[in-house]
Amino acid sequence: MSVNGLSKFFQPESIVVVGATPKEGKVGRAILENFIARFKGRIYPVNPHYDEVLGLKCYRSIKDLPEIPDLAVIAIPAPLVSAAIKELGEKGCKAAIVISGGFRETGTPEGAALEDELVRVARDYGVRIIGPNCIGIFDNWSGVDTFFVSKMKRPPRGHVAFISQSGAFASALMDWMAYHGIGVSRAISYGNKVDVDDVELLEFLGEDDKTKVILMYIEGFKEGRGKLFMEAARRVSMKKPIVVYKAGRTARGSKAAASHTAAMAGDYAVYRAAFKQAGVLEAESFDEMMDIVRILLDQPLMKGNRVYILTDAGGVGVMLTDALASAGFELPLTPPDLREQLQRILPPHCIVENPIDLTGDTDDERYIKVLELLSQRSDVDAIVVVALPQVPGIKGTFVDYVIKLKKEYNKPIVALTIGSDVAIETARRLQEGGVTVFESPERLAKALKALRTYSLFISKGLVPAK
Amino acid sequence: MSPKDIIRQALEENRIKLLEHEAFELARYYGIPTPKAVLVKSPEEAHETADSIGYPIALKIVSPDITHKSDVGGVKLGLMNREEAAKSVAEMLKTVSTKVPQARIVGVVMYKMAPAGLEVIVGGIRDSVFGAAVMFGLGGIFVEVLKDVSFRISPVSYGEALEMIEEIKSARILGGYRGQPPVDKQALADIIVKTSNLLLDNEEIESVDLNPVIVYPQGAVAVDVRVILKKG
Numbered sequence: 001m002s003v004n005g006l007s008k009f010f011q012p013e014s015i016v017v018v019g020a021t022p023k024e025g026k027v028g029r030a031i032l033e034n035f036i037a038r039f040k041g042r043i044y045p046v047n048p049h050y051d052e053v054l055g056l057k058c059y060r061s062i063k064d065l066p067e068i069p070d071l072a073v074i075a076i077p078a079p080l081v082s083a084a085i086k087e088l089g090e091k092g093c094k095a096a097i098v099i100s101g102g103f104r105e106t107g108t109p110e111g112a113a114l115e116d117e118l119v120r121v122a123r124d125y126g127v128r129i130i131g132p133n134c135i136g137i138f139d140n141w142s143g144v145d146t147f148f149v150s151k152m153k154r155p156p157r158g159h160v161a162f163i164s165q166s167g168a169f170a171s172a173l174m175d176w177m178a179y180h181g182i183g184v185s186r187a188i189s190y191g192n193k194v195d196v197d198d199v200e201l202l203e204f205l206g207e208d209d210k211t212k213v214i215l216m217y218i219e220g221f222k223e224g225r226g227k228l229f230m231e232a233a234r235r236v237s238m239k240k241p242i243v244v245y246k247a248g249r250t251a252r253g254s255k256a257a258a259s260h261t262a263a264m265a266g267d268y269a270v271y272r273a274a275f276k277q278a279g280v281l282e283a284e285s286f287d288e289m290m291d292i293v294r295i296l297l298d299q300p301l302m303k304g305n306r307v308y309i310l311t312d313a314g315g316v317g318v319m320l321t322d323a324l325a326s327a328g329f330e331l332p333l334t335p336p337d338l339r340e341q342l343q344r345i346l347p348p349h350c351i352v353e354n355p356i357d358l359t360g361d362t363d364d365e366r367y368i369k370v371l372e373l374l375s376q377r378s379d380v381d382a383i384v385v386v387a388l389p390q391v392p393g394i395k396g397t398f399v400d401y402v403i404k405l406k407k408e409y410n411k412p413i414v415a416l417t418i419g420s421d422v423a424i425e426t427a428r429r430l431q432e433g434g435v436t437v438f439e440s441p442e443r444l445a446k447a448l449k450a451l452r453t454y455s456l457f458i459s460k461g462l463v464p465a466k
Numbered sequence: 467m468s469p470k471d472i473i474r475q476a477l478e479e480n481r482i483k484l485l486e487h488e489a490f491e492l493a494r495y496y497g498i499p500t501p502k503a504v505l506v507k508s509p510e511e512a513h514e515t516a517d518s519i520g521y522p523i524a525l526k527i528v529s530p531d532i533t534h535k536s537d538v539g540g541v542k543l544g545l546m547n548r549e550e551a552a553k554s555v556a557e558m559l560k561t562v563s564t565k566v567p568q569a570r571i572v573g574v575v576m577y578k579m580a581p582a583g584l585e586v587i588v589g590g591i592r593d594s595v596f597g598a599a600v601m602f603g604l605g606g607i608f609v610e611v612l613k614d615v616s617f618r619i620s621p622v623s624y625g626e627a628l629e630m631i632e633e634i635k636s637a638r639i640l641g642g643y644r645g646q647p648p649v650d651k652q653a654l655a656d657i658i659v660k661t662s663n664l665l666l667d668n669e670e671i672e673s674v675d676l677n678p679v680i681v682y683p684q685g686a687v688a689v690d691v692r693v694i695l696k697k698g
Contacts, residue, residue, distance in 0.1 A: 226596030230619065269601075270593045273617035277626070 089125020158183010
């Protein structure tokens with residue numbers, strides 16, 4: 001099936017919830033509520049025991065539906081799922097998200113047999129499956145939302161897509177992103193992935209104009225799927241960055257993953273090599289994962305490796321210098337022409353070396369003047385602005401200039417703020433304007449490094465092995 | 467024999483590890499430099515062959531039933547002429563058959579010992595998820611203790627192989643260290659690419675170990691080649 005084949009999952013015009021119920025606390029109710037709240041298409045509940053559910057006409061069976069639904073969401077006990085897929089196939093529906101658990105993940109022969117039966121029926125009737133044993137899709141643009149975790153706050157609409165091998169982590173991360181105001185396009189958790197898997201989803205999101213950065217949480221691929229993933233990832237990486245968090249990296253962690261989704265976590269060293277070859281950026285911790293996503297979302301590519309630091313705090317400038325140098329960045333000595341210009345506009349006690357230190361008596365004006373100079377220069381590949389807003393002279397007007405200059409010169413500008421209310425407010429304003437803000441010099445350096453790695457991948461172009 | 471013939475023969479004889487001379491032959495077929503090696507079956511043959519190999523010569527017993535060769539007297543190094551070679555082969559055949567009477571003995575492989583140099587490891591594995599993959603690392607504690615290795619999924623380009631070499635933490639040792647001249651990274655990259663090809667062409671192979679590969683300022687040679695086939 002082509003990539004467009006998945007569009008029925010993400011942009012259906014009509015959906016059926018098999019197992020819809022008015023009973024409080026049931027998955028079939030939570031899902032129906034989600035669709036009623038945000039989905040603009042036609043919604044059909046199916047349940048043999050009801051004529052009406054949550055104010056919608058309920059159908060006794062799939063056969064009785066007044067039209068062929070584009071997408072089916074299935075939340076009924078595992079032994080009944082295959083029969084429902086057969087009926088959907090007969091009706092003409094080609095896409096189903098199977099939420100139900102009780103399949104191979106149980107580790108029982110019965111569960112495995114039910115899963116094999118499901119795969120066979122789906123194939124016979126040409127029905128594509130996401131799941132089973134999954135939380136499914138949260139699509140922030142179409143309103144397809146099978147995340148049955150009603151207490152999860154929905155993040156704002158945006159451009160980060162998330163593919164997760166863990167359903168619980170997917171919902172937790174959505175909640176976290178909602179709290180941090182990071183916009184999401186679509187999130188998918190595919191559970192036992194008997195059919196649609198990472199490879200196809202990656203291709204789909206690669207073509208998706210609402211998605212700018214793809215984040216993946218992976219425990220392991222199925223046997224023999226690695227090469228296809230690499231090919232897909234290479235193609236997609238040329239268009240938009242893919243950030244991967246690979247769990248099960250240690251021998252102990254691998255074991256936990258193997259019993260988790262009945263997938264082998266595989267040999268981490270081999271995964272690392274594969275990611276590198278495919279241009280995929282690897283995050284090594286939760287913090288790094290979100291830092292990399294944020295920087296890639298907001299920043300243009302880096303043309304080179306030269307970073308300038310502009311600070312009002314000498315100490316933080318030194319910390320940043322260490323962190324950036326350790327990450328492999330070049331912090332050039334201020335060239336003579338720039339030095340001359342800086343000396344002309346700054347008071348004599350300011351330090352014009354890189355880090356350029358405006359010192360604690362700075363005002364917004366100094367930041368603005370120096371940033372103007374740095375932004376224009378072709379020998380500056382990224383600027384790190386340290387704005388500790390606790391100093392009395394800073395009123396905050398520099399924020400708008402930072403945002404304006406970043407847009408105007410299309411150069412990466414990131415910021416570091418440390419502190420409480422004023423710092424948080426400054427950070428919020430910068431962040432809203434597309435200037436990525438960090439609290440920790442080390443995390444900033446690592447994230448910038450990921451931006452640099454991705455920029456290099458894009459500029460080198462693709463040199464695939466023969 | 468072609469690679470397919472070597473592998474077929476081993477599988478027919480229920481061997482999943484290729485014999486020394488077979489593994490060398492396979493490596494050479496792919497252009498991986500190995501020492502000149504000849505399988506002999508008697509002291510007389512050793513006497514005839516030794517001069518054409520060149521000295522110093524090393525001997526290794528060839529048997530599908532013996533894993534730890536030196537434990538049973540199946541390894542001998544530093545032979546400097548054909549008389550010594552012939553005598554050592556005779557002794558080796560006798561000692562080994564006394565110590566492990568049930569072992570099938572194919573013969574003795576004689577090869578020219580490589581001069582000392584920097585020891586590295588090139589390996590190849592077949593990963594269940596990604597397929598063929600190659601590995602590079604420095605020999606000894608660098609691999610065993612520090613696990614300082616790099617991997618790539620096959621196929622591997624020459625450029626990627628060079629990247630693998632530069633990627634290990636101890637890469638600076640290759641660039642010349644304590645007055646040593648830099649080693650031939652191109653020759654290593656070449657061996658990595660060829661190892662990758664060997665794996666890609668022969669699905670029956672489970673893993674390859676070139677351990678060690680001795681690398682010099684110019685050139686490199688795989689002095690031990692271990693090829694394991696898939697079971698069944």
